[in-house]
Amino acid sequence: MEEKLARLKTILAEAHDLLHVAELLEWDQQTYMPVGGAEDRGYHIGTVKRLAHERLSSDGLGRLVEELKPYAAQLDPDSNEARLIRVTEREYTKRTRVPPEMVAELAQLQALGHRAWTEARAEDNFPKFRPLLEKIVDQRRRYAEYFAPYDHVYDPLLFEYEPGMKTADVKQIFTALRPKQVELIQAIMSRPQVDDSVLHQPYEEQKQWDFGLRVVQKFGYDMRRGRQDKAPHPFTSSYGLGDVRITTRIMPNYLASALFSTMHESGHAMYEQGIDPAMARTTLGETKSLTLHESQSRLWENLVGRSRPFWQHFYPQLQATFPGQLGGADLETFYRAINKVEPSLIRTESDEATYNLHIMLRLELEIALMEGNLAVKDLPEAWNTRMQEYLGVIPPNDALGVLQDVHWSHGNIGYFSTYALGNLVAGQLWERLRTDLPDLDEQIRRGEFSALLGWLREKIHRHGAKFDAQELVQRVTGSKIDPAPYLRYLTQKYRGIYGF
């Protein structure tokens, strides 16, 4: 059996090499690739992903997994080996439902879609993106059919990003969350608005860049195993534990964008950097739950990065970096500014209180697209209608509306809800952290993050893909994904700021 396990690991190592290579090709596509490279890049990514897929769906792998199951049953069910076999079986089952041509087709659509989206967004020209998006939606629906029968046509897509989660579960959590989140926003909106004009001034790009990197290195993001580059939409990508990169975009007249996006991506990156090296080049060596991933990024961005203790430490440094802009603004003014709640157009720039509503909008549109209840051509209107309904604002153009996110151009339908679920898990982890590290605020106030990062490494990061989100959250906090702690956190925080 050891020999079979070794053979399994050899196949997985080669497949994960290819997946990591594809991820680097995608990173390059969004950072440095000249426009002329788009067509060939589609071929390259398509070929590499197809070869990975062939390995991860090969009969040989299937037989090995079947043969290893009795062996796994004898092992400690929480051991790396038992989990490796179980998770590999699940991924294998998922992959063998779909013919390899589908994988190559999607990769090709992603390359072309990304190009069309980039141009469409720059030109505020949704019709330029529409034909590709129609192909992508059609491709995703054909993909889902391979998983019939399903409870819901959206389930197979959700499964891509959040294994073990059902459309019905997400709807239930969001149904519980939504009225309370709306209620909170109404309470906030009934109070005098915060002034965040201090953030909207010219801030030198290089200084923004340097300050953000200084913060995340203090967090513990290891830049000998990472780097930051510019991209139109910030993201993190990993090619193994030794090379986990982040990207950001800098707004020259708005301080909060790059700063918090860098913290956000560093949360993702530290997660990947913290995986147990013993899992490298296997199915367990890369995170599978985007909810857990987002819980890490949002925890560092918001629960740490928008907290008062954090800025008690960093604000004097930020003032020294931008004396002209911040010299006259005290800590409290700055703290309130970065926590201003205001229903707005752009998800990635939106505040903690309204963020989840942006997600609910996208989730509902995606479900309707997949159900066939919404046509791509009607998407801009549906988007704008819901923006008004949920947030009371209508995008003046599609670039600031339906074209704002990169996800659909990459075929990433089913992804968005994990952002909101990640917020909820961050809230749950934060309550547990406060119990386990009673002086957490004091540590943060001193600019010390090693105990916090150590706790996250121990409880979350090192486990890689061993546990689904629900299972790991249960193990760490004692309950499944639950919106209550996050709502408590939001309520307490905004009560302090808005005084409702």
Next chain:
Amino acid sequence: MEEKLARLKTILAEAHDLLHVAELLEWDQQTYMPVGGAEDRGYHIGTVKRLAHERLSSDGLGRLVEELKPYAAQLDPDSNEARLIRVTEREYTKRTRVPPEMVAELAQLQALGHRAWTEARAEDNFPKFRPLLEKIVDQRRRYAEYFAPYDHVYDPLLFEYEPGMKTADVKQIFTALRPKQVELIQAIMSRPQVDDSVLHQPYEEQKQWDFGLRVVQKFGYDMRRGRQDKAPHPFTSSYGLGDVRITTRIMPNYLASALFSTMHESGHAMYEQGIDPAMARTTLGETKSLTLHESQSRLWENLVGRSRPFWQHFYPQLQATFPGQLGGADLETFYRAINKVEPSLIRTESDEATYNLHIMLRLELEIALMEGNLAVKDLPEAWNTRMQEYLGVIPPNDALGVLQDVHWSHGNIGYFSTYALGNLVAGQLWERLRTDLPDLDEQIRRGEFSALLGWLREKIHRHGAKFDAQELVQRVTGSKIDPAPYLRYLTQKYRGIYGF
């Protein structure tokens, strides 16, 4: 037969996708990869190259080529199809001599070797690189044995970089060249030295960068299908006709380094950008002859970029860019400075007259290493001895001596002689160009390069790998590789500058 040809092209397309992917992985390794990524990058490149190699050496490909040979015999022997089949057969034969493990082993050694070399060079610590270089030399000797019987153990390595060329041919050309080149240098050295102090001043890095890019875009390097980045050793890499990138390094106190290296790499890049798109993703769609490649880079760098007509156009712009440094230096002073001949330490910084001697030194050391007549541990001493013998200078340390070039760390033994051969071919092409474009100097003086680039596209670039160097040079110039035109060019040029 058409169906078989289509199947051949499908296999080749996938294999060339993988080769292009490996090239991007290597580009990233030398530009942006954090140090922590080195080990995994070795796995990634190894896996991708092995998969490419498996395809290019598969029984299926071999059978297709055999079956297509009678078909090829009926075609116009110069047609793309006939040449594709012939060149693919040659590459197939070469590849099937070597087991796939050798390919993966080399890729792994390249990744580790690059790291060791980078550190060794930075620390001037040859012993740090030595164990890896010993492994690389050993690997190359084991590689060569797969091609036994050979005329010379170095032949199989030369064949990697210059198909159709033999060690004996190269020795013969160099034997004819060397005394004349030495004689020329002696004539130059007998005259008063040129003052190039104008080049050795502080030059703002960003302005150097921008000026170099302005020049090569004027040449015709298409930056919608390319880009420039920084790397420790300048190189060009291509992932298809739509994405051909160059790199450079900038010396803040020496103007000539980045400027001429950018021109040099643009020559390589324009060659790749000019290949007939019909050959894309096939064996013909990437250049195979490094001699032809180097003829292009050296032509743009030296025969154009260090010529008087070129600077009659560009020098006023350069003066306007660096008024403090160049305002007081006239065109003739500058022209003489960039053409100063001085036996020196660094190949990439050396002048046109002495360059080929740097190559001869490396060629002789490589041949001795491969023959087993020189041990890696004795390499620094052998290097320094020959430097004194050929150029009259001894490197003060190994960083400026045996550690200066990246090539050996990549296992690229057999590569160097193509640099000198490229010079000779550039000289041959230049004589032919002057006949075909009688007003070439006048065009260059006006900053017009489209007729020149068009000629090179037509005569050289578009053919991709259809013809070996000797064959194409013969077709274009009427004779095989011949040092006489290059020597005529050098003699005339330096007689004008040094007045011997």
